[in-house]
Amino acid sequence: MVQREGQPHINRKLFDFIEVLRDASIIISADEVIALFNAVPEIDVSDKEIFRQSLKTTLVKDYTDIPVFNRCFDQFFSGREKFFDGMDISSLSSLRDGIPAEVIEDMNDMLDKFLDSLDPAFLMEKNEDEIMRMFLEELPEGSSGGGGGMNIFRSRSGTAGSFQSKGEDGEAAEVDIEAMMDLLRNMMNLRLSKRKIGKELKNREDFLLNKFIYQLTPDEIREMRELVNRFGQKLKSRISLRKKRVKRGGIDTKRTFRTNLQYGGVPFKLFYKNKKIDRPQLVVMCDVSRSVNQYSRFMLLLTYSLQSLFSKVRTFAFISNMVEITDLFREMDPERAINSMFTDVNFTYGWGSNYGRCFDQFIENYSDALTRKTSVLVLGDARNNDNDPGIQSFRKIQERSRNLFWLNPDKRHLWDWNDSIASLYGSCCNEMKEVNNFLDLSEFIDKLFLDI
Amino acid sequence: MFKNVEEAIKELEKQRYIASKDIATTVYLALKLEKPVLVEGPAGVGKTELAKCIASALNIELIRMQCYEGLDEAKALYEWEYAKQLLYTQILKDKLSEVMGSESTLSGAVNKLSSAEDVFFSEKFLIPRPILKSITKNERTVLLIDEIDKSDSEFEAFLLEVLSDFQVTIPEIGTFKTDVKPFVILTSNSAREMSDALKRRCLHLYIDYPTIELEEKIVSLKVPESGERLIRQVVEAVHRIRQLQLKKEPSISETLDWAKALVLLGYEDLDPAIAVETLNFILKYEKDIELALKHSKDIFLN
Numbered sequence: 001m002v003q004r005e006g007q008p009h010i011n012r013k014l015f016d017f018i019e020v021l022r023d024a025s026i027i028i029s030a031d032e033v034i035a036l037f038n039a040v041p042e043i044d045v046s047d048k049e050i051f052r053q054s055l056k057t058t059l060v061k062d063y064t065d066i067p068v069f070n071r072c073f074d075q076f077f078s079g080r081e082k083f084f085d086g087m088d089i090s091s092l093s094s095l096r097d098g099i100p101a102e103v104i105e106d107m108n109d110m111l112d113k114f115l116d117s118l119d120p121a122f123l124m125e126k127n128e129d130e131i132m133r134m135f136l137e138e139l140p141e142g143s144s145g146g147g148g149g150m151n152i153f154r155s156r157s158g159t160a161g162s163f164q165s166k167g168e169d170g171e172a173a174e175v176d177i178e179a180m181m182d183l184l185r186n187m188m189n190l191r192l193s194k195r196k197i198g199k200e201l202k203n204r205e206d207f208l209l210n211k212f213i214y215q216l217t218p219d220e221i222r223e224m225r226e227l228v229n230r231f232g233q234k235l236k237s238r239i240s241l242r243k244k245r246v247k248r249g250g251i252d253t254k255r256t257f258r259t260n261l262q263y264g265g266v267p268f269k270l271f272y273k274n275k276k277i278d279r280p281q282l283v284v285m286c287d288v289s290r291s292v293n294q295y296s297r298f299m300l301l302l303t304y305s306l307q308s309l310f311s312k313v314r315t316f317a318f319i320s321n322m323v324e325i326t327d328l329f330r331e332m333d334p335e336r337a338i339n340s341m342f343t344d345v346n347f348t349y350g351w352g353s354n355y356g357r358c359f360d361q362f363i364e365n366y367s368d369a370l371t372r373k374t375s376v377l378v379l380g381d382a383r384n385n386d387n388d389p390g391i392q393s394f395r396k397i398q399e400r401s402r403n404l405f406w407l408n409p410d411k412r413h414l415w416d417w418n419d420s421i422a423s424l425y426g427s428c429c430n431e432m433k434e435v436n437n438f439l440d441l442s443e444f445i446d447k448l449f450l451d452i
Numbered sequence: 453m454f455k456n457v458e459e460a461i462k463e464l465e466k467q468r469y470i471a472s473k474d475i476a477t478t479v480y481l482a483l484k485l486e487k488p489v490l491v492e493g494p495a496g497v498g499k500t501e502l503a504k505c506i507a508s509a510l511n512i513e514l515i516r517m518q519c520y521e522g523l524d525e526a527k528a529l530y531e532w533e534y535a536k537q538l539l540y541t542q543i544l545k546d547k548l549s550e551v552m553g554s555e556s557t558l559s560g561a562v563n564k565l566s567s568a569e570d571v572f573f574s575e576k577f578l579i580p581r582p583i584l585k586s587i588t589k590n591e592r593t594v595l596l597i598d599e600i601d602k603s604d605s606e607f608e609a610f611l612l613e614v615l616s617d618f619q620v621t622i623p624e625i626g627t628f629k630t631d632v633k634p635f636v637i638l639t640s641n642s643a644r645e646m647s648d649a650l651k652r653r654c655l656h657l658y659i660d661y662p663t664i665e666l667e668e669k670i671v672s673l674k675v676p677e678s679g680e681r682l683i684r685q686v687v688e689a690v691h692r693i694r695q696l697q698l699k700k701e702p703s704i705s706e707t708l709d710w711a712k713a714l715v716l717l718g719y720e721d722l723d724p725a726i727a728v729e730t731l732n733f734i735l736k737y738e739k740d741i742e743l744a745l746k747h748s749k750d751i752f753l754n
Contacts, residue, residue, distance in 0.1 A: 027648075029648075031652040031653070032652065035485065035655065038485050042480075042485070043457070043480075050473060050477045053473065053477040054481060056656075057655045057656055057657055058481070058655060060656060061490075061656045062656075063642070063658040066658060255522070259526070330739075
């Protein structure tokens with residue numbers, strides 16, 4: 001690893017930054033770290049654009065992580081000048097002038113050492129003041145190691161007074177202890193908040209992904225749009241990697257011939273055609289009545305970001321009428337399609353959801369959508385308003401498809417409660433699953449591909 | 453070799469390639485650290501072009517390998533030229549029997565033949581494929597492995613070996629090694645995810661559609677005959693069109709085509725009527741054109 005005089009601060013910061021990225025769940029291996037430290041001496045670090053790109057190009061290997069990287073970078077390196085002279089203060093720069101540089105260096109080092117000795121989880125729990133107090137308490141009595149002048153902390157209770165600090169020429173300098181404490185507190189706070197950047201980003205994401213979908217506020221939904229996109233992309237590449245060729249098919253004549261030419265055309269080596277797994281076909285039926293339409297919205301968004309994984313996706317929406325909305329999505333982006341769906345199409349006939357009627361309609365009008373390869377997803381709370389459940393039609397759907405899944409946003413203990421007939425439908429499905437949040441939805445999609 | 457990032461930008465510009473600072477930084481670092489670069493991004497943003505321009509800027513040879521499904525070592529590394537071997541044995545039949553003539557026993561003949569078999573498995577009968585070529589060259593080359601996402605994962609695994617050691621072993625001949633590592637550029641349209649092992653060995657560069665300023669610069673460089681006014685109008689329109697949810701977004705090459713076409717047609721101004729008529733230069737799907745027409749008011753009226 002390359003270490004250069006005058007660069008310990010940079011290295012230190014880079015390690016901190018790598019930790020932040022890791023906290024934000026970007027995977028960074030030793031190879032990447034080494035590449036970064038090899039790269040840094042080659043570039044002009046005072047050019048922010050070049051610096052940023054050098055970090056990005058060496059550390060981030062998955063382009064879906066780039067937005068996360070950018071956010072972390074902006075927060076972490078806000079104010080380049082603070083970074084490059086090893087100082088963490090700009091608002092207090094006037095103060096800084098009054099304090100010898102070595103003292104600040106010392107303080108920096110001690111803060112770093114102190115924070116490194118603490119458990120990261122502990123840092124997340126405590127607030128800045130508590131950690132500051134701990135720092136002051138742990139300071140060794142009269143620690144004057146390093147450049148000299150750290151004896152200020154002997155008066156750690158913060159009583160006003162003055163102290164001695166030896167400058168380079170041995171001259172005593174007087175510094176206001178209150179100001180010194182201020183400076184120290186600022187340095188500490190900045191450091192702490194920087195360390196938390198990645199964690200906080202990740203926590204926010206986890207929070208959104210795990211939140212009950214019907215509790216999401218409009219602002220959060222907007223925030224999640226990007227998240228859903230990124231998540232979908234990740235899921236997509238993971239699945240496409242996994243379903244690469246598995247089963248062996250017949251002999252690949254072309255390749256066998258060509259390879260065996262070297263044996264005079266005698267087929268010594270055989271090559272087989274690799275049977276590609278068929279991409280599944282998907283039929284999605286979403287209940288869009290008030291009680292579940294938030295779920296349907298996310299389900300539809302997710303299926304459409306994953307569209308290329310399926311050979312065919314047909315989408316239906318219903319309340320008491322089954323309506324195909326596949327074309328709607330073909331014409332506009334999913335976001336707008338969903339919005340227009342709620343205004344355009346007439347789903348209702350009579351009052352409230354009527355699952356039975358809708359399944360009957362489906363069998364009657366759209367049973368061509370069902371083949372041996374089709375997976376059928378139904379999203380709804382199975383609250384049939386005491387209508388005819390249409391169980392015959394539902395069984396037919398099951399018989400004619402490869403598998404049939406039901407995603408139920410209701411809590412499990414509410415199934416069969418009141419007008420819900422969840423277990424009646426559930427008995428005909430391969431599985432009825434409770435989904436509460438976005439993570440459940442995507443997990444389900446992921447699993448769908450495992451079963452094939 | 454570029455001295456610094458600025459020089460990389462300048463040298464690439466001489467090759468008529470406008471590199472953003474991000475692109476130049478990665479290229480510069482990759483050359484310095486002798487690491488391969490994995491370039492990702494939407495189709496038509498100049499990923500392949502970048503490799504070509506680096507080669508000509510550094511004045512070294514470009515060796516290109518196009519990946520496709522079913523690409524194997526024989527196509528990427530080397531292959532014995534079977535037909536030539538056969539032909540030679542036929543032609544040399546007399547010579548062979550002359551050599552063998554003195555041997556009376558079968559085992560004696562086999563021994564004699566095997567001592568001469570090196571002749572048929574020498575570099576003369578070897579067809580070097582791109583990777584072997586870049587290694588045996590013994591001078592710096594740019595090895596472009598295009599659309600790596602189209603190849604199979606087995607090939608990717610094989611590539612790993614080459615990328616880490618830059619040496620190739622041919623059982624009949626021996627190991628080829630290079631002192632001068634080729635500069636490897638892999639491009640991908642992200643049709644599938646590359647394995648982590650491959651990514652770890654590479655620097656990563658994501659090229660997105662350029663900013664308006666950069667794209668204006670590109671158009672004025674490539675289609676200098678179009679006026680400044682037209683360029684700005686074209687680029688702005690394209691950028692607005694990219695905002696729509698299209699099946700295929702217009703890339704830089706389509707912007708260039710459009711600008712060229714407008715110049716050929718003799719327009720100096722992009723008024724909405726003309727723009728609508730020539731939309732098929734930038735949009736390749738009927739549905740996309742319809743969508744753009746629907747929004748033509750927002751796109752073409754400044």
